[in-house]
Amino acid sequence: MAIEIAVPKLGLTMEEAVLVAWKAAPGARVRKEEIVLVLETDKVTYEMPSPGEGLLHPLVPAGSRIAVGEVVGFLAADAAELARLALEKPGAAVTGEEAAAVAPAAAAATPSAAPPSSRIKASPAARAIARAHGIDLAALTGSGPAGRIVRADVMRALEEPRPAPAAPGGSALTVLEEIPIVGVRRAIFRNMHASLSSQAQITLHTETSAEALLRLRRKRKEAGAPVSYNAFFVQAIARALRRHPRINASVEGEVIRVWREIHVGVAMDFGNGLFVPKVRHADAKTLEEIEAELQRLAAAGRAGRLTLDELSLGTFTLTNLGAWGIDRFTPIVNPPESAILGVGRIEEKPVAVAGEVRIEARTALSLTFDHRIIDGAAGAAFLQTVSRFVEEPALML
Amino acid sequence: MAESYDVIVIGAGPGGVAAAVRASQLGAKTALVEAVHWGGFCLNRACVPTKLFAAAVERRRGLAAAARLGLRDVAGEIDPGALFGLKDELVSYFAMGTEGLLKAKKVSLLAGRGRLAGPGRVAVGESLHEAKAVILAVGAAWARPDFPGADLEAVVHPARLLEEAKIPASALLLGAGPWALEWAQFLSACGCRVTVAARERGLLPGFDPEIGQRLRAAWKNDPVTFLAGCRVIRASRNPEGGLAVTLSVKDREETRAFERVIHFERRPALEDLGLESVGLKDLRGNEQLQTAVPGIFAVGDATGCFPDLSHGSTAMGILAAENALGAARTYDPRVVPRIAFTSPQAASVGLGEEEAEEAGYDVVTGTAAVAATPMAMIQGAAHGVVKVVGDKRYGELLGVHALAPFATEIIGAGALALQMEATLEELARAALPHPTIAESLAEAAREALGWAIYLP
Numbered sequence A: 001m002a003i004e005i006a007v008p009k010l011g012l013t014m015e016e017a018v019l020v021a022w023k024a025a026p027g028a029r030v031r032k033e034e035i036v037l038v039l040e041t042d043k044v045t046y047e048m049p050s051p052g053e054g055l056l057h058p059l060v061p062a063g064s065r066i067a068v069g070e071v072v073g074f075l076a077a078d079a080a081e082l083a084r085l086a087l088e089k090p091g092a093a094v095t096g097e098e099a100a101a102v103a104p105a106a107a108a109a110t111p112s113a114a115p116p117s118s119r120i121k122a123s124p125a126a127r128a129i130a131r132a133h134g135i136d137l138a139a140l141t142g143s144g145p146a147g148r149i150v151r152a153d154v155m156r157a158l159e160e161p162r163p164a165p166a167a168p169g170g171s172a173l174t175v176l177e178e179i180p181i182v183g184v185r186r187a188i189f190r191n192m193h194a195s196l197s198s199q200a201q202i203t204l205h206t207e208t209s210a211e212a213l214l215r216l217r218r219k220r221k222e223a224g225a226p227v228s229y230n231a232f233f234v235q236a237i238a239r240a241l242r243r244h245p246r247i248n249a250s251v252e253g254e255v256i257r258v259w260r261e262i263h264v265g266v267a268m269d270f271g272n273g274l275f276v277p278k279v280r281h282a283d284a285k286t287l288e289e290i291e292a293e294l295q296r297l298a299a300a301g302r303a304g305r306l307t308l309d310e311l312s313l314g315t316f317t318l319t320n321l322g323a324w325g326i327d328r329f330t331p332i333v334n335p336p337e338s339a340i341l342g343v344g345r346i347e348e349k350p351v352a353v354a355g356e357v358r359i360e361a362r363t364a365l366s367l368t369f370d371h372r373i374i375d376g377a378a379g380a381a382f383l384q385t386v387s388r389f390v391e392e393p394a395l396m397l
Numbered sequence B: 001m002a003e004s005y006d007v008i009v010i011g012a013g014p015g016g017v018a019a020a021v022r023a024s025q026l027g028a029k030t031a032l033v034e035a036v037h038w039g040g041f042c043l044n045r046a047c048v049p050t051k052l053f054a055a056a057v058e059r060r061r062g063l064a065a066a067a068r069l070g071l072r073d074v075a076g077e078i079d080p081g082a083l084f085g086l087k088d089e090l091v092s093y094f095a096m097g098t099e100g101l102l103k104a105k106k107v108s109l110l111a112g113r114g115r116l117a118g119p120g121r122v123a124v125g126e127s128l129h130e131a132k133a134v135i136l137a138v139g140a141a142w143a144r145p146d147f148p149g150a151d152l153e154a155v156v157h158p159a160r161l162l163e164e165a166k167i168p169a170s171a172l173l174l175g176a177g178p179w180a181l182e183w184a185q186f187l188s189a190c191g192c193r194v195t196v197a198a199r200e201r202g203l204l205p206g207f208d209p210e211i212g213q214r215l216r217a218a219w220k221n222d223p224v225t226f227l228a229g230c231r232v233i234r235a236s237r238n239p240e241g242g243l244a245v246t247l248s249v250k251d252r253e254e255t256r257a258f259e260r261v262i263h264f265e266r267r268p269a270l271e272d273l274g275l276e277s278v279g280l281k282d283l284r285g286n287e288q289l290q291t292a293v294p295g296i297f298a299v300g301d302a303t304g305c306f307p308d309l310s311h312g313s314t315a316m317g318i319l320a321a322e323n324a325l326g327a328a329r330t331y332d333p334r335v336v337p338r339i340a341f342t343s344p345q346a347a348s349v350g351l352g353e354e355e356a357e358e359a360g361y362d363v364v365t366g367t368a369a370v371a372a373t374p375m376a377m378i379q380g381a382a383h384g385v386v387k388v389v390g391d392k393r394y395g396e397l398l399g400v401h402a403l404a405p406f407a408t409e410i411i412g413a414g415a416l417a418l419q420m421e422a423t424l425e426e427l428a429r430a431a432l433p434h435p436t437i438a439e440s441l442a443e444a445a446r447e448a449l450g451w452a453i454y455l456p
């Protein structure tokens, strides 16, 4: 009997998904647990392992919208069964670049093998950095001995986005790449726009001392339990939300709903779009627990395994661009939430204290909120609380 | 008689020799100018003689512990006279070897003081030479300290001790850098009462502080006295011979008697070099080792880019020769290891933990205690650590630091790893030979990654 390949339900509220790619060509042998197709909902990209072993008979082409539970293909036990299936359930011809790309590889009996990257000469550090940022080493020129790609080459590629080649013969523009607005990108697209068109957003900026934060991190590190900046800010936000519950709210129809739960989302970028996994009940968690949760979410994100449940139902968002060397910026609220905190980099600056100039590590905090439901003073009070917690973490206790 | 060259190198220390040989290898008509001795300061006065002494110190320690290994009735006292004799023999052998090597590599040797005489021109004694590129590898010169009494005869640099070939009864050594500490151990092993006075708080400034701290702990029972945060206020002649030295030790003044005060500071040897003829004030260069004047390169101690290290000079010499002939390579001082042939040895390459933090890395460190490993036990080494510094974000290796027997050999692996831009992962998975001290390098990397195998 042929094995059915059906779309799994990836989260509580998921109803449909896009089958973005088949990872094996029609007729190719797929082993159990090998990735057979890629699904994308508006929140996650999911590489689906094969439910069994067999010869692939796809029913729907890549790019189709499909409902949860729908059978999208079969795995035939042998060639005879495959032939029978082809007659009984003629599959939509599998077209699209993905299938074309895997076909030759499939012929070579290793369905999803990528070209061996070890052929590119690159230092281990260069590889690690390129991997972290999704940079294609093949596109770089190495400046190391014998053309080896070294760290500096990757850093350069990171810093200066490669200029688009000048259009041949005048001012016409040529398309370098077309990126379909689907899946995660479509969700970002929709949410960002919905955010600005449905709310009256205003941003307040402040700057605060990061000395205590740096000290705390150093101490934790010495104690063998290091914490990230994000974990700290999540805690500061969660504790501040408890004191200012009205910030933890959404507009639903004609009412403002203030939430009891505090679920703080943290914007993360794994190189393929923006994800905002949530730290649930952040106000009830210790710094260690928040740190552990963030690490778990980040690992899941990197592996492309965040579930819909981990990505929905947040009440507030943290977005931290400090690592990118951004001083301060104006974040956009992630609806239906009503507020978001943006954190800039920590930098030493001269500050005047009691008539004296001294050098202090400072960081900028920017709060954007929906002015329809949160008044300026309320927003400012919340931001001030967060700011004081950053300045003096002991106040949180 | 004016002769025209592609490259003229001034100074035949490690930097100059490497530059001249490399230039000649690349087909350039090359001359090397040397005023005093082929092989330079390193071979004749510094690295080679003091490493011979360090070997004697180490061997003597080994002999003291020989009974443990079942060797009966061995003991060793250092006979400085014999050692100085061997030193002369070795040094003249290597100096001759250097001269022979240079000739074999078709480098023209010009004995005498070299001086810039305008762009592209070098005067040696009476004769004037022309060159398309000049590489200055003139090294450094001793810088006398500036406390009152520093000009007294008994205030000397260590090369003077080599000339005297005598061990003083007592000595005050200024500074706690590697070369001072090596001399301290040697003099002390020869029976000299040694005091080391350093402005800094710890031993081996510039190394990862943990290395200095551990060396100090290892020396707790050593007869060398160490005064931290100490400054010489003045020195004067003692009526009964030697010097009366007034020191400020942690803001308290005290006067002590020493036969000799030994200073170690050196500054680029820029005197009478004719720099003004080309409009240069110093020899600091760009990443490609070119000075502010095109066509004039500088390498080694002459650049003033301390720490002063022979292998750093050599690496610079090779690069400067290539760049003088049209390449555009850059010099990375970060991958040049610092070393101290103390007992136990210390070595350090790349960034220390604090340096890495200051540079903004999300730092992770890993250490492996050496003393508990089989080879350390076999060697009877009671102290030692190998420490790696890495960055969390990409797992990059940033520094390797060691205090251990053979640390100066082991650090070579660390230097190579850094130069190849290794990550902690590679180091952690290196199959380093067992039993060796070096295997702790992989264990330290594993510890940094959170999976040390032998850490209980």
Ligand SMILES: Cc1cc2nc3c(=O)[nH]c(=O)nc-3n(C[C@H](O)[C@H](O)[C@H](O)COP(=O)(O)OP(=O)(O)OC[C@H]3O[C@@H](n4cnc5c(N)ncnc54)[C@H](O)[C@@H]3O)c2cc1C
Binding pocket: B010, B011, B012, B013, B014, B015, B016, B033, B034, B035, B036, B037, B038, B039, B040, B041, B042, B043, B045, B046, B047, B048, B050, B051, B112, B113, B114, B115, B137, B138, B139, B140, B158, B179, B269, B272, B273, B299, B300, B301, B302, B307, B308, B309, B310, B311, B312, B313
């Ligand atoms: C006590 C001591 C121990 C040391 N031990 C070590 C060690 O173990 N390992 C290590 O790596 N480093 C060691 N160093 C440091 C090392 O000696 C120097 O870094 C190294 O010698 C620098 O090499 P260089 O080629 O730049 O210059 P040098 O070795 O100083 O050579 C410069 C040469 O230029 C010549 N010269 C100068 N001016 C002129 C001129 N105008 N015309 C012609 N010739 C000229 C000089 O006579 C000299 O021969 C030690 C230093 C000291 C003080």
